[in-house]
Amino acid sequence: GAGVSQSPSNKVTEKGKDVELRCDPISGHTALYWYRQSLGQGLEFLIYFQGNSAPDKSGLPSDRFSAERTGGSVSTLTIQRTQQEDSAVYLCASSSPRDRNEQYFGPGTRLTVT
C-alpha cells in the first residue's frame, strides 16, 4: 500500500520567504508527527497531531513555524520569513490507532534557505 508521502522533495528558498511543506499520511492513520533533522544530527520533534488537533506544539522552534491538519489527513507545515538556520530535512510520520507505537516515516523534504 501507499506509504507516507511528502512534497516537495526539495525546496530552495531565499531568506525571508515563506514556505509550505506538505505531508500525506497513510490512509487511516490518526496520528501525524513532524520532525526536523539538520545535517548529521538526530531528529528534533516539532509537533504531533491526534486527528486534527495538536495536543503538543512545544517543539515548534519559534512563532514563525505553524502547522495544521485538515480532515484528519493531509498536514501542512508552514515556515514564515525563513532563516538560514531553518535549512534541514523536514520529516513527517504517521501511526495507526491499532499500533500507535510504530511510526511510519515519509522520505522528507530537504529545505535549503539561501
Place this chain on the structure above:
Amino acid sequence: LAKTTQPISMDSYEGQEVNITCSHNNIATNDYITWYQQFPSQGPRFIIQGYKTKVKNEVASLFIPADRKSSTLSLPRVSLSDTAVYYCLVALFGGYQKVTFGTGTKLQVIP
C-alpha cells in the same frame, strides 16, 4: 520524558553479531522501548519494540533486563547493508505523544 544514552558510533565486520546498548535510567512504569533504523537520505524505519525480557523478530532481538534501565539491540550476522544510524526511544505505551529521538548510534559495517 525518559532520556536515553547510546554510543555515538560503532564499527563491526561483516558476519559478526552487533549489540548496541541504550541507557534509560529514568524509564517510567508505562514506558516502552523502541528501536528505529535510518539510512542516509531516508526517514527512520521501525525495527523492534519491547517492554521487558526479550523480544525477537526477523530482523533483530531486543534484550531488556528486569530493572528496565537499559536495553540492548542485537543484530545477528550484520552485512554492509546494515550500515545505518540506530535510534533508541523510550515513550509511553500506546499513547500519542511527543517522542524524542536522541542522536543515535552510527553503525559502520566493514567488509
